[in-house]
Amino acid sequence: MKRFAVGMGALAVAMTGLLTANAADDNTIKIGALATLEGAFTVLGEDGMRGVEMALQEVNYTVAGKKIELLKGSSDASPDSAIRATRKLVERDGVKVMVGPLSGSEGLAVRDYAKTQPNVTFINGTSGAQDTTLRDSAPNFFRFSTDGAQMMAGLGEYVYNVKGYKKLAVVAEDYSFPYTQVFGMLEPFCRLGGKAPAKARFWVPIGNKDYSSIIAALPDDVDAIFVALGGSDAINFLTQYEQAGGDLPLVGGSITVDQTVLSAKGRTRKFIIGVPSAGPLADTWDDPRWKKFVADYKKAFPKGFPSPSLFAQFYYINTKALLLALEQVGGDVSDGGVKLRAALSKLEFDTPTGKVRLDERRNGIANNFVTEVAVGPDGNLINKTVKVIENVNQTLGVPYEEFLKYGPVSRTNPVCE
Amino acid sequence: MSDASSKLMDQLHTQVGVKHAALGITLLIYPLVASDFFTFQIGGYSLILGTIALSLMMLVGYGGIVSLAQLSVAGLAGYLVAILGENTSGVHGFGWPWWVVVPTAIAAATFFSGIIGAVAARTDGIYTIMITLAISVVFFYFTRQNYEIFNGFTGFSGIKPPVIFGVDLIAPVPFYYLCLAVAASCYFAVLYGKRSTFGLAFQGVRDNARRMEALGFSPFLHRVFAHVLAGVVAGMAGVLLVWFGGRISPGTVGINVTIDILVIAVVGGIIHPIGPFVGALVFVLLETFAIDFIVPERFNTLIGLVFLTIIFFSPNGLVGIWDRICESITPNKKGEGV
Numbered sequence: 107m108k109r110f111a112v113g114m115g116a117l118a119v120a121m122t123g124l125l126t127a128n129a130a131d132d133n134t135i136k137i138g139a140l141a142t143l144e145g146a147f148t149v150l151g152e153d154g155m156r157g158v159e160m161a162l163q164e165v166n167y168t169v170a171g172k173k174i175e176l177l178k179g180s181s182d183a184s185p186d187s188a189i190r191a192t193r194k195l196v197e198r199d200g201v202k203v204m205v206g207p208l209s210g211s212e213g214l215a216v217r218d219y220a221k222t223q224p225n226v227t228f229i230n231g232t233s234g235a236q237d238t239t240l241r242d243s244a245p246n247f248f249r250f251s252t253d254g255a256q257m258m259a260g261l262g263e264y265v266y267n268v269k270g271y272k273k274l275a276v277v278a279e280d281y282s283f284p285y286t287q288v289f290g291m292l293e294p295f296c297r298l299g300g301k302a303p304a305k306a307r308f309w310v311p312i313g314n315k316d317y318s319s320i321i322a323a324l325p326d327d328v329d330a331i332f333v334a335l336g337g338s339d340a341i342n343f344l345t346q347y348e349q350a351g352g353d354l355p356l357v358g359g360s361i362t363v364d365q366t367v368l369s370a371k372g373r374t375r376k377f378i379i380g381v382p383s384a385g386p387l388a389d390t391w392d393d394p395r396w397k398k399f400v401a402d403y404k405k406a407f408p409k410g411f412p413s414p415s416l417f418a419q420f421y422y423i424n425t426k427a428l429l430l431a432l433e434q435v436g437g438d439v440s441d442g443g444v445k446l447r448a449a450l451s452k453l454e455f456d457t458p459t460g461k462v463r464l465d466e467r468r469n470g471i472a473n474n475f476v477t478e479v480a481v482g483p484d485g486n487l488i489n490k491t492v493k494v495i496e497n498v499n500q501t502l503g504v505p506y507e508e509f510l511k512y513g514p515v516s517r518t519n520p521v522c523e
Numbered sequence: 524m525s526d527a528s529s530k531l532m533d534q535l536h537t538q539v540g541v542k543h544a545a546l547g548i549t550l551l552i553y554p555l556v557a558s559d560f561f562t563f564q565i566g567g568y569s570l571i572l573g574t575i576a577l578s579l580m581m582l583v584g585y586g587g588i589v590s591l592a593q594l595s596v597a598g599l600a601g602y603l604v605a606i607l608g609e610n611t612s613g614v615h616g617f618g619w620p621w622w623v624v625v626p627t628a629i630a631a632a633t634f635f636s637g638i639i640g641a642v643a644a645r646t647d648g649i650y651t652i653m654i655t656l657a658i659s660v661v662f663f664y665f666t667r668q669n670y671e672i673f674n675g676f677t678g679f680s681g682i683k684p685p686v687i688f689g690v691d692l693i694a695p696v697p698f699y700y701l702c703l704a705v706a707a708s709c710y711f712a713v714l715y716g717k718r719s720t721f722g723l724a725f726q727g728v729r730d731n732a733r734r735m736e737a738l739g740f741s742p743f744l745h746r747v748f749a750h751v752l753a754g755v756v757a758g759m760a761g762v763l764l765v766w767f768g769g770r771i772s773p774g775t776v777g778i779n780v781t782i783d784i785l786v787i788a789v790v791g792g793i794i795h796p797i798g799p800f801v802g803a804l805v806f807v808l809l810e811t812f813a814i815d816f817i818v819p820e821r822f823n824t825l826i827g828l829v830f831l832t833i834i835f836f837s838p839n840g841l842v843g844i845w846d847r848i849c850e851s852i853t854p855n856k857k858g859e860g861v
Contacts, residue, residue, distance in 0.1 A: 143819050144823055178814065180814060180819055184772065184773075184777070185680070186770065186775050190564075193564055194560075194564065194811050211772075214677070218680055218681065218769075218770075280675060281675075309668075
């Protein structure tokens, strides 16, 4: 009985803690940050949070004289969990500005939710589905990062012209971000005359563990495999393909051979040296802004990756944009964020990877990098810079109306037979 | 006449009881004191998850059938609401009126549950778990990979509950009362069903199927019919679930969520139909707030530890703890749950 009394007492204390609302304080600004701290993308989400913390540390957790309180939320990359976590941060904790989410379909869901909360300002994390901003965008959802197709800019041409691959097989996860990546890669590649037939495209669920059936079904008559997988999915595929004795050259998506995968241990290391890829960053870019960012990252997070991943970078950029805009409006969001959103829309600023500004649908226009995996000076694998594509916009240089005619991204867009 | 009415009062008293009245009043006035977030996100969601777990509890508690497919049944109803009703995903969304969509969805869920019952009813114990788990896994992967009907990974979004008699059901308070009404009717139906002829025979099948068969009862048909009833409960909860989230995708019916439902039922306690609701409330509170109590990277560990502790100290879950408290307060009277 005594034991129960103690237990019930503890429960009662916990409940009181839950039900007492956090006292609102005029001199603090609450910022909500949502990333995948569970599931297949955990490692990615953790690096995203590092990016948020870096941006906040730079300003010592104060903006316009107000103290910043960071509230974290976690999802498992499913849209449902992203919405639950966002709702909790917005409706219960009362944040007026949100950074996140991480993954493509989560972004679409949060954008839909944003429309029901017009007084809250949402800033993307890394989610890169095209339609989050291209079609049916929300006036209070901003993305200072780029979408999955922008992140592929330059790769299609490079693979076709320089590498000389004319026919590709595709292995990608079955949701909006890889669709966008495959579209961004294949659109120029097929325009040049490359082929990627529908029957050589393999779509796997997030968190897939066993790739043996796909590896067995890969056709022989292709020049290379375009792999657009992320996190543990990428590692599982690469390990199993290497063990199965696969010998086709690989082309990587933006998160397939980035630091979240390159820092993994094991024999895959040798296997992926030389793999071309494209993304919003290149580990070896010799620009001072990028070098400073890498040095700061390493100093702040000795246990992080050897070099920041695109998740740290994008969460950093988006948080930084928020802080700059908050500074401009004196940290005032009492008007439902109207001034803040006006400031965000006009914002143009220097990031570790160059200048970023927004288009009229609040999507980032930024530099993109074509890279190749190489061994770094201290033995770590890194992405070395092949080419920098400057100021890539969401419609890839084509006018908006014309770009819409390409149709929404999907398993079969572009056709490319 | 007065005799009859006093008899009715008497019956009402024994059937409903003081504890139920107190609990009912608490639940009815809850939205008046709670914020919108606590009404909708905590209250409504707990009642929905509790109702799904109730459909599992009635099978486990009275029939010894551990069915892991109850979430799939609820999910099918939810998907049908999205497909037959309206959604903003641009796929399907036939736009049928809600009074056609909802009964159709619940009927289909009931039928689906009956089929699952027919497949699983000749097995018991771990084999039932295996079969229903397989069905649940198949349903999850099918929804994730099928684009023609279920729209794959993305699923459906923009699903809204109807406006009935000028009441917009998506508003927190009306939605809460809708969930409460559904949950309460399911709860009392289960309590009634437990004492009905069928309920008694079903519990007989649980305790000794062979003897019941010798007495002329068909264990197979009893189990299938119990699945059908559980399908109605899960189907109704599924409709509420899709209205609650405004969206449904394979993540809604994933394996981890299936396990969550089992955890809710077990942690709450499978000896009484109030158990799943208590379990759901604790689960939702933990899932929502654990991240505030511990480093964000480790909050799932905290959730797991709390559940382990509950089960370790009370195999009958939270309802079991309540029973033991009642017993220790009134040592002569046997505790009867709520």
